[in-house]
Amino acid sequence: MQGKAKAWADQIQSSFLHRYDVLPLLCTTIQKTLEYPMALTFFSHQEWDQLLSPVLRAALPKAGICRNFPRAMVYAPIALQGVGVPHPYGLQVIKHLDMLLRHPANKTKTGAFLEAVLQAHQLETGTSYGLFQQVYANTSILASDTWAKRTWSELDSLSIHLEFDSPSLQPLRQGDQLLVDLFVDSLVDQLTLKWLNWCRIFLHAVTLSDIVNAEGTAITLQAWKGLRADSCSDRYQWPRTARPSNQWWTAWQQWIST
Known part of the structure; x- marks a missing residue:
């Protein structure tokens, strides 16, 4: 992408264009080229600034604008006395939101893949809230690094709240509670939370009732020793996980004994 941006800048510098044609040309050529893969990219604001820098330094003088013109004004809309060049970071966020909102609603294959990823994250994080309704600072450490998690991080950093209809885990018994x-x-620390959750996933346990006896009066011996009970694995397709070390089973035992 950087090579394409520099190649476009070189072509503009050696071309003869009317100044009023330069900015529309920028928005309809190189910006569209950069926009094409945005649904899958997660460049930061600064990285997009660096990527677009040679483009603007070549295009602005051709448009009769100082190449060092404040970038805040370059990216500001014309209605606010700006130049009206959309910032690619904003376009990238819009692309991610479009992926989340359009594909599941239209029942596309991509929408089915997104639904599968969100369901996997729901089981992985183990809470009663959908991925995008969770507090990122609390449970992000429990989620694998996927496109959905990176989008979640991006939306959280921008204080964007997305009401997304995704499956949630619910207790199946009265008085039951989700372990996570x-x-x-x-109020366990983040590292302990991560390993307690790993122990939970290894045991294929979602709720408190998955690790206690039928009367709910005692922890089962299997859950105490970190042995997986076959009865807990029927409801979901669990990810493959290695057994946590004895250090974290000790932490698990300390937590469930309180």
Whole structure:
């Protein structure tokens, strides 16, 4: 992408254009080229500034504008006395939102893939809230690095709240509770939360009832020793996980004994 931006800048510098044609040309050529893969990119604001820098330094003088003109004014809309060049970071965020909102609604294959990823994250994080309704600072450490998680991080950094209809985990018994909700409520640190959750995933446990006896009066011996019970694995397709080390099973035992 950087090579394409520099190549476009070189062509503009050696071309003869009317100054009023330069900015529309920028928005309809090189910016569209950069926009094409944005649904899958996660460049930062600064990285987009660097990528577009040679383009603007070549195009602005051709348009009769100082090449060092404040970038805040270059990216500002014309209605606010700006130049009206859309910032690619904003376009990237819009592309991500478009992916999330358009594909599931239209029942496309991409929408089906997104639904599968969100369901996997729901089981992985183990809370009663959908991925985009969770507090990123609390449970992001529990989620694998996927496109959905990076979009979640991006939206959180911009304080964008997305109401996305995704499946959630719910207790199946009266008085039952989700284990991860209990982890978070007990105010454990992030590292301990990560490993407690790993122990939970290894045991294929979602709720408190998955690790206690039928009467709900005691922790099962299997859950205490870190042995997976076959009865807990029927409801979901769990990810493959290695057994946590004894250090973290000790932390697990300390937590469930409180």
